[in-house]
Amino acid sequence: MLIPQGLPYYGDETYYIPWTLGTLSSYNLQIWTPGNGPSTGVLSLFPTMLLVGLRGILGQELGVKGYLLLLAWLTAIIPYAATKQLLRHWKFVLDPLRLELASGVSGLVCLLFFSNQAIVAGSNSFVWNYAMFPLLASSLMIFMDTGTIRQLLIFGISSAVASPQPFWPYLVGIVGLIYLIFSLERRISTPHRVKLIKNSLLAVATGLGFNAFWIVPTAAGYLFQAGGSTFQLYGAQGAVSLGDLSFLSFWSFQDVLLLGESAHYFFWDHPQTYTLFSIIIPLVAVTSVLAYRRNRAVFFVGAVLIVGALATAGVNEPIGVLYYLLTSYLPYGAAAILRNPTKFVPIVTFAYGLLLGLGVIAVSSSLSSRRFSLLISSRNLVRHSIVLTLVFLILAPITYGTLLDLQGYTWPRYSPSNIPEQYGQLNNWLTAQPGDYKVMWIPAAGAYDWKPYAITAFPDLLSSKPTVPFTSIYPNPLGSTYNIGKILAFMGVKYVVYHGDSINYPNDQILQTLLAQRDLATVESLNGTISPKDDSHTPLPIDAPGTDFTDRPFHLSNVTLPRGQDNLTMSYTIPKTVIDQGYTSGQFADYFSIGLYGFPAGSVDFSNQIFFATVAHQDMTNATSGYVSFNVTSSLNYPSTSIDLYANFYDGGYRPLTPIYFIDRLTLVPNQVTNRYFIFENTDFDGTVFSQNVNIANNANMTELLISNASIVSSPSANLTSYQQTSGVEARVTFQASAPFVMILTEPFDRLWRAYIGSSEIQPTPIYGLVNGFLVNQTGTLNIRVYYPLQTYLYVGMALSAASLSLFLLAIVLVWRKSRPKTTASLEKTLSVPVPTQLFDQLQPRAFGKSKAPNS
Known part of the structure; x- marks a missing residue:
């Protein structure tokens, strides 16, 4: 973990964050x-x-x-x-x-x-x-x-x-x-x-x-x-x-x-x-x-x-x-x-x-x-x-x-690894864009082709701008609308960043869904390549139960497999043990067929299989042999170079009639993985704080937002003239209002948010079940302070902890001073007094230990 170049991180240990x-x-x-x-x-x-x-x-x-x-x-x-x-x-x-x-x-x-x-x-x-x-x-x-x-x-x-x-x-x-x-x-x-x-x-x-x-x-x-x-x-x-x-x-x-x-x-x-x-x-x-x-x-x-x-x-x-x-x-x-x-x-x-x-x-x-x-x-x-x-x-x-x-x-x-440089380029592009806004990275978390183990909250925590979890819209309503920008606008999302390097999500499907949105426009795209892990020499699991690595009734003429969708053809011979069970016609159907399995090289783990396919086409040579083809799909960004191919015969209830036979180790081509990255701009974005008409407070949920034909346009009766976000818990805004309006704060709804206009306090109401809306009844030039009061309790708690430490340090100093040995020094003037010669002669032997008496 320490010697190889790169950062050791995995799961919740987000050591890739820039620690500043x-x-x-x-x-x-x-x-x-x-x-x-x-x-x-x-x-x-x-x-x-x-x-x-x-x-x-x-x-x-x-x-x-x-x-x-x-x-x-x-x-x-x-x-x-x-x-x-x-x-x-x-x-x-x-x-x-x-x-x-x-x-x-x-x-x-x-x-x-x-x-x-x-x-x-x-x-x-x-x-x-x-x-x-x-x-x-x-x-x-x-x-x-x-x-x-x-x-x-x-x-x-x-x-x-x-x-x-x-x-x-x-x-x-x-x-x-x-x-x-x-x-x-x-x-x-x-x-x-x-x-x-x-x-x-x-x-x-x-x-x-x-x-x-x-x-x-x-x-x-x-x-x-x-x-x-x-x-x-x-x-x-x-x-x-x-x-x-x-x-x-x-x-x-x-x-x-x-x-x-x-x-x-x-x-x-x-x-x-x-x-x-x-x-x-x-x-x-x-x-x-x-x-x-x-x-x-x-x-x-x-x-x-x-x-x-x-x-x-x-x-x-x-x-x-x-x-x-x-x-x-x-x-x-x-x-x-x-x-x-x-x-x-x-x-x-x-x-x-x-x-x-x-x-x-x-x-x-x-x-x-x-x-x-x-x-x-x-x-x-x-x-x-x-x-x-x-x-x-x-x-x-x-x-x-x-x-x-x-x-x-x-x-x-925790094997040390480096994050692809494309993430730095995407963050630099976002940083260069003016204004206050949020970003949604799609997808987030899970494993990646350059790090095939789950990373929590990546790349959200790496983002140079505040993020909104993509699970807020995935799989729905993203998969059921062409106007996802409306919802994203209420969440304060101006840019959606797609990265196609995930191995836990259907990347191509998600990308096609994003490209089909009417209110998302592509503003930046990048490509990146990685070299997948070479596992071609991984030992076969010959001791795995229920497997057979010797008598193989299946044979391949080509041991390469293109990444993505492909047709795979192989020859077969029906074993005698299957024929003895009554399957004599040789014709594959719902009640009798071949199952094809793709596993990571060196494993037979059904919970981690790459693909499973059944017979798509059969050419019989005779009643016991012939050729079959399968439609198989391997991920375009599968993070390794090889896949182990297995197959068996099964009945109508998918009950295996034979062991699962090892066929061959397939080599995926090409030997590099290309990942695509896109940045989409939300054309419905109207700001981190914006105004809406007062009737918006009557809408209940996101469904009503999607089925309505209304666009996300600020209320004409309230114009935002200035916005300053002092921290993640506080902002100051100014509106020029001619009529009551609803101020939208594009943060997840929380009943503790407050808006202050002078001495008056406004509590939030949920808008579409998503964000905070503040009903403002005043008109004219309005200076509004938006604040999350729970932050005050954090300050109070930190002050109490600091006070506790200070009191203890003070007590230790006082105890130390009290227990310190005291030395007194006379400031009076020392007087020289002559000593009689006879007395000096008597004291001199004792002073130097030359006593005549043994017990003196």
Whole structure:
């Protein structure tokens, strides 16, 4: 991922974005994304700041790769440091070298675990939870015991840094509650119990204060129902279902305890990642509990491990029904966060890291005892070798599962690649166009012939202008109208950008539909070529069940296949096994025929087949042989050079009568893929803000807009004289109005938008169910301010977080000044007083230690 040239990105990890201060401002410091709706981009504030800083120092590519390397390092160094301070605090290990060994083992366990998103998933948002949780948990527990303000500050800052995936309150809440119960259960005095509870509440308040920058706007979004449903995507009724939880509960209780996973299908199908050797992991953990049983903290760590394993198992046995009941009755997004139980795995890895580190120390201590020293002749080299072998036996099965994930999932998907230069040319063209407008890229997301793995929100996030999701019009109403520009005008879209490099959408069909629109005019076109992946030497899947690679009753005379639609002809011979089943006529019909399959080279995956065709024409030589032709369609931009061709005989119910026979490996021609790019201008576009007659408020939905003959023309009674967009959440406009009108704001409808004319406030009404309309009853020169008030709550939250940090820094300074040792220096004038000679002679021997008395 780091060495090859290009950017490593895939899925939600959009490292192709130009990480600039403008990106930080528009995506992370605004609660509204133009053209899309309410945004939770403030959660990714810290990753964006880090990427912007690294890009400014190292450039885009090295900055992204440096970011990935830094986060991978943090997933090891933070557990190492957290383990070290906890073991020292609990007085488990006092010897410096053994403390380093235990902490190092803990850090390596967390680093090498297959669910470390910094290693196997491009450092997605979950890695911030995974990396910061050990520091959060350790600083919280030490503060609960000692009340040290430094630990509380570390807890607050760590919680804010973990905000990209706001799951840390669940993780820390579980561990903190267990620790509080264990602490209160001890025979301690009442003042100590009060101190524990007070410190716990203070930690909660600190977490709220430091995270106010995202808690306040999110809570306000829930309260005011921002976006209608955006902030309440999951409610108490629709948050989870037993089927969803069963699918997403990937790991059984046994899988979790062995730090492995069984075979499952989500992003990819892979083998079981743990073996018999993995049993050493729980054995060493139990050893540490037995060896340190006199220290009650070891039982706390064991309890945390068990609770974390049960939560990570989700709805699997042994207590899965309780997990389902809990998630079923939680409100709002709280239940949605729990719909993926694997998020609890940081608890397991950190608890295991502590126990495994202690287990190694327990074995090392046993080897250093007098009895074992005699057995191994007191050779340090032998003792050290045994300890290192134990560490290897612990880490090897953990690393094995990670390597399987890297080979099957990470390395192919995150293989560094470059975005075609045509996207830069399209963005430069858009940037050169004057005015304020939005763009619609068609299609968006999915996989591309130059990156055959899904990229979320591409190319929208790469766009130099605000975008509107193309799913707003695709597949309908785009496929059912020739006036799509009307709808696009109300969305504020002036340009539609088509790019024909998608492999998930019917590119040619979409292009023909766009060309047929009456209100879209072509203003720019580009072509680009790519070299597809050469998979001609990929091994055949000879072990695939139900296949036959030897007795092939089909033969091709030509092993090349033109890209696109083509006719493919081959000879056939009906096997005796088919004739014996009663198919003796040799004539293909609905009840008996041949099925032709095209698969990616090296696979027989029916869920990923390229094409399937039945017989289009038959020429019989005799009752058992002849020639058949098929009409096959391969994508014009299929991203590889080869296709494996298979066929079988089937009956009327498509029941296979034979195995699926491998015929040959076809080579696609030409050996280059040509992609087309177009920019269409919407001739109905009337501005980001425009006026309409008051009767438009009576229209209900897009259907009425499409069936009406009215054009998108501003109301003659209201003329827009000036428009200034100060940010994505605020604009100032001036109208010269002679009669009431409706001001159209081309942003997705949200009841929180407001228009202010002087001291009066106007609430929006939905226009065609799409955008915001403000009914303006005043006339004359009207200066209108349009604002999204949820932004104010973002500012309030950020101010509270900044105030919390400032107060803590001030408190630390005051505590430091109070505890600083005071030195006094006399400013009085020193007087020279003569010393009697006799007294000086008596004091001189004592001053230099030459006393006659031995005890002086």
